[in-house]
Amino acid sequence: MVNQKTNNTSLKFLCSYGGRILPRSLDGNLRYFGGFTRVLSVHHSISFTELMVKLEEFCGYAVELKCQLPNGDLETLISIRTDEDLANIVEEYDRLHGGKIRAILSPPKQISSPRSSGDLSPKSPLFSVVASPSPPRYCLAPPAETLLSRFRMRTGEYTPCCNCRVHNRDANLIWQ
Template sequence: MVSETQSNTSEAIKFLCSYGGIIHPRSTDGKLRYVGGITRVLSVDRSISFTELIVKLDEFCGYSVTLRCQLPNGDLDTLISIKSDEDLTNIIAVYDEAALMSKSAPSKIRAILSPPKSLNQISPNTSTVNLSSSKSSGSCSPVST
């Protein structure tokens, strides 16, 4: 099992990213659904750091985002907040393990992107340093609402 996981390290991973919509209960059974917005696929190298991924997602959406991921075969009521390299590594491992258990190709990681709850909690100096230290060639900045 370790050798299969190690062989996956050079492959790309895909995120199924939804943003600009809302999580809303379905009227018929109350099950949560993502309604509205845009859903796109983002493919990145498995070696990407959390900071690099967030910069790509910010560019992808056009504004600063927080990243929450759905567990494989999970519902939207148990989204996992991804806030560090360790969190990112763990969610990738969970999806890899699910693929091994089902003997299928790894599925896309379901990602719900949303604006930070409060941009006031982010230090302007920290945001600038994180964005400018990124290996990404593009730049992005939060959009005022």
């Protein structure tokens, strides 16, 4: 699977799981937030199937494996699904980087039919949530820095803001 000189060494994966990839607020670059990040060391000649078994034991649930290219960012993750994919990413790290392989582990996406996810008949409670043409029941708030300047406190009689009306909250805030 890989060249002979590295056949007896270990392969290290820097595994992140249980979190999410989100843009950083300052510069918009993607970062992994939350969850866990741990190092998994395996034999360099491990097969894809053996690696997936180890990763499932490692995380406690079945995972989908995506790896970051050695000089890449989190915007371009490579899905690893076969022995060939694994050999290619190992070769890239051996050739360019030689360090730990950055791996993002996520629960596998499951495709389910509408019938398996619940009854969508008009009398079902799920029907109103899934199939209703009504507008969403939430409001997007303005940026935080403008909230204080746009809302003012009023005593006595008041008109609740959009957020308060939708969520039936009692508030003394109104939109100016």
